[in-house]
Amino acid sequence: MEIPPLLESMLRGERGQAKQMGARLVLDMADTAGAESLIPAVHAHVSGVSVITGGPGLRRFLSEIANTGDQVSIPTTLNSAGCDRQKIEEMGIDYPSFLELQFEIIKAYESLGIEATLSCTPYDRGIEAESGAVSWAESNAVAFANSWTDLVTNRESGLSALATALTGFAPKWGLHLEENRRPNIHVNVTAQLERLSDFSILGDWIGKQIKADWKLPFGPMPYISGLSKKLSFGQRKALTAAAANYGCPMLWTDENAFSSPEEQIPNQLIFSDASLNSRYEELSPKSKVDLVVIGCPQASLEEIRHTAAAVRTHLEFGKVIKENRLWVFTSGYNYELASADGSIDLLEQAGVLILQDTCPEVTPYNRNLYNHLLTNSLKAEHYLTS
Incomplete structure (x- = not known):
């Protein structure tokens, strides 16, 4: 494999020790993946x-x-x-020196020139790159980018994304090769989907149907027929985030339809009203709910407005949510937008705790306070119960 001169320079240590480490890792990954070349990346998103x-x-x-x-x-x-x-006090986190340790990590990343957006939805804030190869280490963002934008990324780890961030290169393999961007499951949706949670259930349900003998070298990549050709941003986000639970890096719908005939896709599924209703029945609370969490991935402006509309009537009758038992997680970017249109004020008046820069699945819940959670996100359900 031909190594770009810039990466050669990094490999020799001429650009600094961290970049040398990154160059070694990029080349090791390329060798492991059997990549024949490297590709310049235009953006990275680091987890961990x-x-x-x-x-x-x-x-x-x-x-x-x-x-x-x-x-x-x-x-x-x-x-x-x-x-x-x-x-942090309102969250009731019971973890010694948590805030100090957390911002030790963030400051270290910032010292490398990484923008501390603290968001799991990099596609929901506007990045300068509109197309090209990226290296993203957040599963929901990978599925969203590949499905709904002109950005292309493999499912990266925090370390591999950091290596690409340091060097500017990624191995050209997997979804960076057009021949691998093909659906391997066809899902015919006959159910009527309305709520955002319906789309989340669909995405998660697909992964649950995978059989051991299905050949899915880059994970489940479904073509989903029967959906509206004009899905909202929130519907797209809910669908891809939950599909990513089982390794889905990309999907197609009638909105971004794949040109291959459905009958050529090897694995066939049908998602009916019965499928949807049975999942709601399985997921319905069986005991007292301690806390409701919304925003996994972090809530978009659409989701914040939906939540505000849901609590408005409650508030108009003079009722508030006791002890802030509804948490809405969002990014700093969307918090500002929702503040400007009055949604944040309404939610806080109703007793909702609005949290920025964090996410339901990476928060250390105080088990003396919260043991039974209710959520509209199958991504949250998947990780919080695993």
Whole structure:
């Protein structure tokens, strides 16, 4: 494989120690994947931020590379943290020195030139790159980017995304090759989908149907027929985020339809009203709910407005949610938008706790307060129960 001169320079240590480490890892990954070449990347999104997902090893590693003084080579954003630094008391986090440890991690990433967006939805804030190869380490973002944008990414780890961020290169394999971007499951939807949670259930349901003998070298990649040709942003997001639970890196609908005839897709499924209703029955609470969480992935402006509309009537009758038992997680970017249109004020008046920069699946819940959670997200359900 021909190595670009810039990467050769990094490999020799001429661009700094951290970039040398990144170059070695990129080439090791390329060799492991059998990639014949490398591809320049235009953006990276790095995961591995919360204290509870990284631990002491992450902090030690980041401290070492941060002290090199090296900077990332391409625009890079950062995934969700484990708390909202302004509302850690309201969250009731019972973890020694959590805030101090959390921002030790964030500052280390920032010292590398990474933008601390603290969002798991980089596609929902507007990045400069509109097309090209990216290296994203957040599963829902991978599925969304490949399905609904002109960006292309494999399912990366936090470490591989960081290596690409430092070097600007990624192995050209997997979904970076057009011949691998083909559906391997056809899902015919006969159910009537209306709520955002319906789309979340559909995405998760597909993964649950996978059989051991199906050949899915890059994960389940379904073509879903029977949906509206004009899905909302929230519907797209709910669908791809839940589909990513089982490794889906990309999907197609009638909106972004694949040209191959349906009968040529090897694995066939039907998602009916019975399929949808049975999942709601399985997921319905069987005991007292301690906390309701919305925003996994972080709530879009559409989801925030839906939630505000849902609590408005409650508020108009003079009722508020007791003890802030409804948490809405969102990005700082969408928080500002929702503040401007009055949604945040309405939600807070109704007793909702609005959290920025964090996500339901990376937050250390206080088990003395919260054991039974209710959510509209099958992504949250998948990770919080696994």
